[in-house]
Amino acid sequence: MLLEVKDLRTYLFTKRATVKAVDGVSFYLRRGETLGIVGESGSGKSIMALSLLQMEPKPAGRIVGGEALFRGDDLLRKSQGEMRTIRGRRISMILQDPQTSLNPVFTIGNQLNEAFVTGKQGLARGGVRKAVVDVLRKVNIADPERRVTAFPHQLSGGMKQRVVGAIAISCSPDIVIADEPTTSLDLTIQAQYLRLIKRLQDTTGVGVIFITHDFGIVAKMCDRVAVMYAGKIVEHGPVRSIFNHPSHPYTQALINSVPKLEERTERLYSIPGQPPAPGQELVGCRFAPRCEFADERCRQEYPPQFEGLSRHSEHTADCWRLEDPTWRPSRH
Amino acid sequence: MASQPTLRVEGLKRHFPVTMWRRLKRVAAVVKAVDGVSFDVGEGETLALVGESGCGKTTTAKLILALDTPTSGTIRLGDTDVQNLHGEAYRHYREQVQAVFQDPWSSLNPRMRVKEIVSEPLVVNRRRSRRDIRARVAEVLEAVGLNPAHADRFPHEFSGGQRQRIALASALSSDPKLIILDEPVSSLDVSIRAQTMNLFRDLQGQFNVSYLLIVHDLAVARYMSDEVAVMYLGKIVEHARTEDLFSEPLHPYTKALFAAALPGHPDVEREEIVLEGEVPSPIDPPSGCPFHPRCPMKIGEICETTVPALRTHQGRHAVSCHLYDDEAAAATASAEA
Numbered sequence: 001m002l003l004e005v006k007d008l009r010t011y012l013f014t015k016r017a018t019v020k021a022v023d024g025v026s027f028y029l030r031r032g033e034t035l036g037i038v039g040e041s042g043s044g045k046s047i048m049a050l051s052l053l054q055m056e057p058k059p060a061g062r063i064v065g066g067e068a069l070f071r072g073d074d075l076l077r078k079s080q081g082e083m084r085t086i087r088g089r090r091i092s093m094i095l096q097d098p099q100t101s102l103n104p105v106f107t108i109g110n111q112l113n114e115a116f117v118t119g120k121q122g123l124a125r126g127g128v129r130k131a132v133v134d135v136l137r138k139v140n141i142a143d144p145e146r147r148v149t150a151f152p153h154q155l156s157g158g159m160k161q162r163v164v165g166a167i168a169i170s171c172s173p174d175i176v177i178a179d180e181p182t183t184s185l186d187l188t189i190q191a192q193y194l195r196l197i198k199r200l201q202d203t204t205g206v207g208v209i210f211i212t213h214d215f216g217i218v219a220k221m222c223d224r225v226a227v228m229y230a231g232k233i234v235e236h237g238p239v240r241s242i243f244n245h246p247s248h249p250y251t252q253a254l255i256n257s258v259p260k261l262e263e264r265t266e267r268l269y270s271i272p273g274q275p276p277a278p279g280q281e282l283v284g285c286r287f288a289p290r291c292e293f294a295d296e297r298c299r300q301e302y303p304p305q306f307e308g309l310s311r312h313s314e315h316t317a318d319c320w321r322l323e324d325p326t327w328r329p330s331r332h
Numbered sequence: 333m334a335s336q337p338t339l340r341v342e343g344l345k346r347h348f349p350v351t352m353w354r355r356l357k358r359v360a361a362v363v364k365a366v367d368g369v370s371f372d373v374g375e376g377e378t379l380a381l382v383g384e385s386g387c388g389k390t391t392t393a394k395l396i397l398a399l400d401t402p403t404s405g406t407i408r409l410g411d412t413d414v415q416n417l418h419g420e421a422y423r424h425y426r427e428q429v430q431a432v433f434q435d436p437w438s439s440l441n442p443r444m445r446v447k448e449i450v451s452e453p454l455v456v457n458r459r460r461s462r463r464d465i466r467a468r469v470a471e472v473l474e475a476v477g478l479n480p481a482h483a484d485r486f487p488h489e490f491s492g493g494q495r496q497r498i499a500l501a502s503a504l505s506s507d508p509k510l511i512i513l514d515e516p517v518s519s520l521d522v523s524i525r526a527q528t529m530n531l532f533r534d535l536q537g538q539f540n541v542s543y544l545l546i547v548h549d550l551a552v553a554r555y556m557s558d559e560v561a562v563m564y565l566g567k568i569v570e571h572a573r574t575e576d577l578f579s580e581p582l583h584p585y586t587k588a589l590f591a592a593a594l595p596g597h598p599d600v601e602r603e604e605i606v607l608e609g610e611v612p613s614p615i616d617p618p619s620g621c622p623f624h625p626r627c628p629m630k631i632g633e634i635c636e637t638t639v640p641a642l643r644t645h646q647g648r649h650a651v652s653c654h655l656y657d658d659e660a661a662a663a664t665a666s667a668e669a
Binding site for chain 1: 525529606
């Protein structure tokens with residue numbers, strides 16, 4: 001097991017309220033695997049990812065519990081000095097907007113140099129230069145020898161995001177966390193980028209955590225998926241199992257509320273209401289106020305996790321309704 | 333089909349001159365943002381303009397909203413020609429054409445109350461009494477599913493989905509014929525998108541308004557529209573009824589867009605067409621067919637030298653591609669015979 005997160009809790013302490021942004025999240029990642037984390041804005045998916053690298057927004061954000069075992073070592077108990085040897089080298093991140101993740105006053109060659117020099121020892125000067133050009137070629141940048149002297153503003157959005165990708169893989173990390181990496185890209189450029197990530201994964205065996213709000217990306221890229229709602233993972237399982245037999249009402253509603261390209265949809269299912277406001281005190285199932293199946297117990301008590309759904313040992317969901325075996329999906 | 337379309341756009345062009353820094357008056361190049369676009373939007377129908385950034389969708393919308401003046405071409409709303417509108421006629425036109433934008437955080441003035449935002453299209457025209465205005469505000473707020481009692485609140489008190497409803501209420505208040513929806517759901521959360529799209533569809537019937545939907549998400553275009561026009565570098569490359577386009581896309585660019593779109597299920601297998609490179613700059617667009625440098629189905633020299641015309645293929649499915657030249661010629665010949 002490459003990464004095993006158990007009961008991670010990150011709260012944001014503000015004057016008005018304590019926001020339980022990540023409220024007891026557990027998941028795992030194997031080598032070479034892609035895990036999708038799907039959720040709406042405010043579901044806590046980004047703060048969860050930042051917490052893994054101890055980069056939760058301070059001072060309001062604080063990790064208050066849980067552990068994140070990376071090759072058996074707890075990331076949450078490491079000092080900042082130790083974390084510095086892990087960030088970028090063992091676990092790296094690709095953020096949403098390449099415009100803000102690259103420094104506008106340095107050339108991209110400069111920024112890649114930095115990644116190599118701080119990340120790896122024992123590369124001679126000429127070696128670094130060659131490594132920079134090599135990694136740019138790996139991410140399909142045409143004419144990399146010339147591009148190293150370019151500034152970020154001279155590149156298009158798709159190219160910039162590929163440079164960010166090059167920085168992320170420059171130290172051959174074990175895990176890449178990609179937080180909505182393609183939302184700012186055009187459709188055909190997004191397709192190019194996703195194909196690139198897949199190819200890099202095939203050649204390097206890196207584990208990828210894909211944070212997204214789009215089930216389409218999950219369908220295309222991921223092996224397993226975890227669905228987050230209001231700080232909790234409400235359903236988790238292999239991607240086909242989730243698409244064929246979504247078991248949590250939220251997952252079902254999300255999948256049914258997205259228009260399909262492949263067929264004509266007469267009328268989309270729409271989820272009533274809105275996600276809970278941050279800081280709202282929540283008891284019981286977080287989705288209960290919007291759920292058509294919710295009863296009194298759902299509003300009072302958080303449901304336990306039911307395992308082995310759709311006859312798949314890894315498929316789990318938190319919903320009281322699954323107590324009744326007739327509601328549990330079985331594989332056809 | 334309706335006898336007269338709500339909106340008719342013919343040969344619309346908008347070219348932006350690029351001047352040199354040292355020689356201010358010299359025009360160094362021309363950006364052809366919109367380069368000869370024609371389409372109709374039928375009464376109570378929705379036309380989706382689909383394309384990637386830089387293809388001219390937003391410039392087209394600005395021209396229709398009369399926020400910019402076309403280089404050439406005509407825009408007609410019913411019997412009114414948009415060009416040379418002044419005074420009362422211009423105000424009337426602006427009442428008839430409204431817009432809902434992508435980001436309801438920046439499109440609503442944070443210092444105005446909801447009732448002021450919603451009634452603005454009415455107040456500007458100063459033709460109605462205060463009581464009428466108040467009644468109309470309550471009516472449209474109710475129509476979009478907001479509580480009319482909240483009319484005194486400010487935008488920050490609402491969520492993204494509700495703000496988009498306020499923007500729609502404001503657009504509907506002057507009883508327009510056409511509303512331009514510029515990426516109306518792409519800034520909203522997934523669970524809010526469906527309710528917003530359903531609302532747009534329901535109100536279209538109720539208010540008998542036409543939509544010009546500007547969108548990059550093909551699945552949204554399929555769900556919301558009656559007709560789709562695909563744009564590339566300032567030109568329409570394919571235009572058809574929605575179901576025709578989605579059942580049989582013809583232009584290689586449309587096919588590539590479909591291949592690039594994300595699947596609805598992990599088992600969906602798509603033809604693998606990944607376009608290399610990026611959309612060329614509209615300052616110096618490629619000769620001939622603008623898509624030829626990236627086209628995986630290029631026939632040969634004709635693509636580099638001759639601009640393909642947008643020609644009808646099988647009934648009402650128009651496509652501009654040399655691949656279909658023979659069929660189009662045959663169809664014209666048989667129609668003439």
